Amino acid sequence: MHGLTNTSPVEAADAVVIGAGVVGLAVARALAMAGREVLILESQSSFGTGVSSRNSEVIHAGLYYPTGTLKAELCVRGRALLLEFARTFGVPHRVTGKLVVATEHPEVPAIERLWAQAKANGVHEAELIDGAAARAKEPALQAVAALHSPGTGIIDSHALMTAILGQAQAHGAQLALCSPVLGGAVQPDGTMMLHVGGDEPMHLQARTVVNAAGLCAPAVASRIQGVPADSVPTAHFCKGHYFSLQGRAPFSRLVYPVHTAAGLGTHLTLDLGGQARFGPDVEWLSATADGLTAVYRTSCRWTTRWTSAGRRPSSRTYAAIGPDCPQARCCPPTPVFAPRSRPLASRPPTSSSVARSTTACRPGWACMASSRQG
Numbered sequence: 001m002h003g004l005t006n007t008s009p010v011e012a013a014d015a016v017v018i019g020a021g022v023v024g025l026a027v028a029r030a031l032a033m034a035g036r037e038v039l040i041l042e043s044q045s046s047f048g049t050g051v052s053s054r055n056s057e058v059i060h061a062g063l064y065y066p067t068g069t070l071k072a073e074l075c076v077r078g079r080a081l082l083l084e085f086a087r088t089f090g091v092p093h094r095v096t097g098k099l100v101v102a103t104e105h106p107e108v109p110a111i112e113r114l115w116a117q118a119k120a121n122g123v124h125e126a127e128l129i130d131g132a133a134a135r136a137k138e139p140a141l142q143a144v145a146a147l148h149s150p151g152t153g154i155i156d157s158h159a160l161m162t163a164i165l166g167q168a169q170a171h172g173a174q175l176a177l178c179s180p181v182l183g184g185a186v187q188p189d190g191t192m193m194l195h196v197g198g199d200e201p202m203h204l205q206a207r208t209v210v211n212a213a214g215l216c217a218p219a220v221a222s223r224i225q226g227v228p229a230d231s232v233p234t235a236h237f238c239k240g241h242y243f244s245l246q247g248r249a250p251f252s253r254l255v256y257p258v259h260t261a262a263g264l265g266t267h268l269t270l271d272l273g274g275q276a277r278f279g280p281d282v283e284w285l286s287a288t289a290d291g292l293t294a295v296y297r298t299s300c301r302w303t304t305r306w307t308s309a310g311r312r313p314s315s316r317t318y319a320a321i322g323p324d325c326p327q328a329r330c331c332p333p334t335p336v337f338a339p340r341s342r343p344l345a346s347r348p349p350t351s352s353s354v355a356r357s358t359t360a361c362r363p364g365w366a367c368m369a370s371s372r373q374g
């Protein structure tokens with residue numbers, strides 16, 4: 001299956017990262033900067049085509065997470081590091097500020113709780129403001145109160161990933177495109193044998209493996225013999241749609257509703273070109289809710305004044321998450337595999353022998369980008 005057989009070549013690697021989204025690329029960069037020989041395996045023909053390029057591109061300030069959790073700590077620290085990285089490497093970004101709005105009085109206690117949460121998380125610049133103050137900042141806003149987070153911003157996610165990949169490659173990491181990990185097995189010596197598909201399938205023995213396959217991470221983990229089944233989380237997919245607004249954006253800051261259990265709520269974000277988009281709505285895969293209706297209903301609640309002037313979100317921009325999304329193709333069916341015991345044949349080729357492209361999809365190792373490009 002997938003061309004992988006007992007006679008497929010066996011290669012060796014020091015550290016393998018599965019998945020070239022923002023997480024895999026950042027892990028690869030850190031490993032390479034720590035002196036490890038890193039190979040990134042990506043199933044698609046380019047890096048960053050998964051969730052990392054289908055999100056709101058917001059640099060979060062750390063308002064929401066329960067104090068003391070890793071998420072709370074890392075979001076605040078990560079924001080500072082991300083801004084420093086973006087400034088150093090010229091990644092386009094802007095600290096726009098953000099308003100979380102209460103459109104009706106019953107929502108005010110939730111905004112107050114969020115303010116207390118933000119303060120407890122160390123987001124000291126967050127401030128609670130009334131409706132008049134909110135409208136002074138954003139005249140088109142419908143709000144009775146708001147939490148103002150001046151430190152929230154936006155970033156060009158693809159430029160960010162390009163910069164991280166460039167840094168990883170500058171420290172010797174290599175990227176193999178069109179190289180889906182089909183499965184694998186933990187070896188008696190503690191290494192891991194991965195089964196890699198693509199046009200030139202192979203077995204790859206690695207000392208360290210990092211599973212950064214995003215939505216497919218649980219599926220990948222469950223196909224590796226020796227990984228305890230109870231350590232693999234169950235995946236629950238949920239789909240969201242984004243809608244872009246043609247014409248000038250009505251706000252200069254990001255605008256969020258009071259958040260819900262399933263996420264931060266359908267919000268308005270801006271891209272660096274100044275275009276506004278609404279999203280994501282939330283559609284659990286078992287649900288039958290009409291995403292279009294949901295996003296209109298939610299976004300129009302707090303933009304009544306502005307929509308009454310006749311402007312509405314107009315075009316569906318993209319959808320994120322879910323097996324019916326393109327990235328679902330990254331989870332191939334479980335291969336039938338019988339490991340072979342022949343000694344490791346060769347090491348991956350050096351940067352001089354591989355294709356210098358991160359976008360062209362070529363067989364096997366030829367899919368790897370130059371390890372010295374930035």
Ligand SMILES: Cc1cc2nc3c(=O)[nH]c(=O)nc-3n(C[C@H](O)[C@H](O)[C@H](O)COP(=O)(O)OP(=O)(O)OC[C@H]3O[C@@H](n4cnc5c(N)ncnc54)[C@H](O)[C@@H]3O)c2cc1C
Nearest residue numbers: 019021022023043050051052055056057058181213214216
């Ligand atoms: C709707 C939405 C909005 C969001 N908004 C924000 C936001 O505004 N700000 C923010 O900070 N975060 C946001 N997030 C979260 C953020 O986007 C994710 O946490 C992040 O992108 C996850 O990156 P990743 O590298 O883990 O996954 P991905 O980007 O999905 O990367 C996984 C990679 O693994 C590859 N892969 C999968 N299976 C295999 C395999 N078998 N073999 C080889 N490769 C494989 C995929 O092709 C993909 O390239 C949002 C998330 C969602 C869903």
